[in-house]
Amino acid sequence: MNDALDVALRLLVVFVVFLAFPLIVGQTEHKVMAHMQGRLGPMYAGGFHGWAQLVADGVKFAQKEDVVPAGADRRIFQLAPAVALLPYLLVLLAIPIGPGEGAVGQAVDAGIFFVLAVMGVGVLGSLMAGWASANKFSLLGGLRTAAQLLAYELPMLLAAASVAMAAGTVSLPGIVDAFQWWWLPWQIVGAIVFFVAGLAELQRPPFDMPVADSEIIFGAYTEYTGLRFALFLLAEYAGIVVLCGLTTVLFLGGWHGPWGADGLGWVWTLLKTAILAFVVIWLRVTYPRLREDQLQKLSWTLLVPLALAQIALTGVVKVVIQ
Amino acid sequence: MTLAAAAGLSHTQGFLSPTGVEIAFLLVGLVTFGAAVVTVTTRQLVHAALWLVVALGGLAVEYLLLTAEFIAWVQVLIYVGSVVVLLLFGLMLTKAPIGRSPDADSGNRWAALAVAVASAAALVWVVVDAFRTTWIDLDGRAAGSTEVTGEALFQNWVLPFEALSVLLLAALVGAIVLSRKAKATPTSAASADATPTGPTPGNGTTTRTPTGAATPSRGTSDGPSPAPGGRSSASDGRSSASNGQPSPQEGAR
Numbered sequence: 001m002n003d004a005l006d007v008a009l010r011l012l013v014v015f016v017v018f019l020a021f022p023l024i025v026g027q028t029e030h031k032v033m034a035h036m037q038g039r040l041g042p043m044y045a046g047g048f049h050g051w052a053q054l055v056a057d058g059v060k061f062a063q064k065e066d067v068v069p070a071g072a073d074r075r076i077f078q079l080a081p082a083v084a085l086l087p088y089l090l091v092l093l094a095i096p097i098g099p100g101e102g103a104v105g106q107a108v109d110a111g112i113f114f115v116l117a118v119m120g121v122g123v124l125g126s127l128m129a130g131w132a133s134a135n136k137f138s139l140l141g142g143l144r145t146a147a148q149l150l151a152y153e154l155p156m157l158l159a160a161a162s163v164a165m166a167a168g169t170v171s172l173p174g175i176v177d178a179f180q181w182w183w184l185p186w187q188i189v190g191a192i193v194f195f196v197a198g199l200a201e202l203q204r205p206p207f208d209m210p211v212a213d214s215e216i217i218f219g220a221y222t223e224y225t226g227l228r229f230a231l232f233l234l235a236e237y238a239g240i241v242v243l244c245g246l247t248t249v250l251f252l253g254g255w256h257g258p259w260g261a262d263g264l265g266w267v268w269t270l271l272k273t274a275i276l277a278f279v280v281i282w283l284r285v286t287y288p289r290l291r292e293d294q295l296q297k298l299s300w301t302l303l304v305p306l307a308l309a310q311i312a313l314t315g316v317v318k319v320v321i322q
Numbered sequence: 323m324t325l326a327a328a329a330g331l332s333h334t335q336g337f338l339s340p341t342g343v344e345i346a347f348l349l350v351g352l353v354t355f356g357a358a359v360v361t362v363t364t365r366q367l368v369h370a371a372l373w374l375v376v377a378l379g380g381l382a383v384e385y386l387l388l389t390a391e392f393i394a395w396v397q398v399l400i401y402v403g404s405v406v407v408l409l410l411f412g413l414m415l416t417k418a419p420i421g422r423s424p425d426a427d428s429g430n431r432w433a434a435l436a437v438a439v440a441s442a443a444a445l446v447w448v449v450v451d452a453f454r455t456t457w458i459d460l461d462g463r464a465a466g467s468t469e470v471t472g473e474a475l476f477q478n479w480v481l482p483f484e485a486l487s488v489l490l491l492a493a494l495v496g497a498i499v500l501s502r503k504a505k506a507t508p509t510s511a512a513s514a515d516a517t518p519t520g521p522t523p524g525n526g527t528t529t530r531t532p533t534g535a536a537t538p539s540r541g542t543s544d545g546p547s548p549a550p551g552g553r554s555s556a557s558d559g560r561s562s563a564s565n566g567q568p569s570p571q572e573g574a575r
Contacts, residue, residue: 073420076368109467110392113396113468117399117402121402124402124406124407124410127407127410127414131420132420143411143414146408146410146414147411153403171468
């Protein structure tokens with residue numbers, strides 16, 4: 001009974017985080033982008049600085065008619081948003097925010113593999129949406145999504161492998177436990193490669209060629225309306241939370257901080273995650289969209305060699321310090 | 323087989339005693355088998371690829387139930403996350419209509435069945451022969467955990483491991499060489515499956531996609547307009563961000 005209660009409580013907490021954090025990131029994005037571009041952003045909904053804008057958006061999405069195009073493959077079209085969203089919920093279960101058993105949804109033995117494997121599954125949702133919509137823009141978007149995933153999965157894995165080598169374990173809490181402050185300069189290249197490749201996998205600007213709204217009208221999501229479209233958006237923002245959380249745990253030392261180590265580790269994790277999420281938004285406002293061939297070139301000719309060099313460096317240092 | 327062995331070796335339980343794990347193993351096995359059968363019998367190409375996802379995912383769950391956690395996640399990473407995505411990519415690049423593909427059937431089905439049965443028999447025979455006299459220590463560390471798998475791989479099996487990696491490297495280099503050769507000819511007959519390893523896959527995708535059989539069916543009279551109006555509020559700054567200039571879209575919200 002106690003076990004069941006424990007499991008239920010953990011699932012509930014993870015679910016609440018899964019629902020709340022993406023919304024917070026979304027609201028922050030509205031405001032940060034507005035400030036960076038010298039404009040107001042949403043100001044009316046809810047009164048104070050438009051804090052309820054996302055709630056209003058949600059109500060609007062829920063009210064819209066759920067349209068499935070006549071030529072579409074109905075079942076796959078309707079299933080795609082769930083396939084895109086659920087993997088991030090599962091990944092969130094395995095990310096530790098503090099030391100000890102109590103601060104992680106479920107400690108997974110092969111944590112890195114679990115996290116990267118399940119994140120890769122989410123892209124199937126975009127592929128299904130792109131194909132099943134019976135729309136040439138959607139198909140183009142799906143193709144670009146697939147090409148992008150294939151290109152960026154490799155550097156992401158290699159960068160994660162480097163930090164796993166450094167820690168001597170593939171479990172996420174184990175990696176943070178083994179973290180020392182000098183890992184930061186040691187693994188910095190891997191961290192950047194991981195973060196950039198993760199951004200590309202989420203199709204966030206400047207890597208948003210697959211959903212480029214001004215040329216292929218949001219790619220795979222062209223035909224989606226209402227709640228199903230909202231689920232895709234939620235998947236994108238949940239992806240930001242997951243990516244920032246993972247980068248924090250793998251490369252930035254998670255709950256380690258200069259002070260306040262006792263009982264306040266989770267604050268450090270959340271703080272680092274929030275700063276990374278801010279960087280994600282910042283990059284979106286700053287850089288223009290990369291062209292498709294530039295995207296591929298960046299991955300194959302820059303990120304993959306960098307990740308390999310990082311692995312070599314990790315190996316050499318690891319042998320030397322033993 | 324493994325199930326029977328595991329059940330037979332633990333002293334407290336009889337042969338195939340119906341514990342929860344075993345029932346789950348059988349049920350997931352049935353689902354995997356069903357998905358695999360649908361994969362080869364369905365006439366819709368993309369559906370076949372998606373059923374393959376179910377079959378491979380079911381296999382990963384089976385690995386998990388056999389405590390081979392590492393193998394399970396690698397299965398998801400490699401097969402579901404990469405191989406099927408590659409497969410779908412290839413299908414979309416060529417011809418994957420919505421609905422039935424009339425030419426999805428092969429005349430070689432009996433030969434294929436014979437090969438499948440032969441290889442399945444060989445696999446089962448090899449596994450049974452290799453593990454017939456093996457005793458599994460159930461009280462020690464879980465035999466499929468990352469640590470145990472790694473130790474076994476890099477202590478006992480390091481030579482086959484290295485041989486396999488050299489083989490894969492040779493395949494990789496071969497794919498790159500082949501795709502380069504195909505690119506040099508003006509007919510541009512580069513095959514879709516070689517694209518991701520090629521130097522600039524991007525060009526291939528953008529130029530050749532229109533052959534995909536997507537029928538543009540965007541009704542203009544769809545009631546509430548499906549696209550840009552609803553989207554602009556939640557994704558407002560995307561165009562402005564990528565154009566690098568502030569947008570006057572505030573009124574739209």
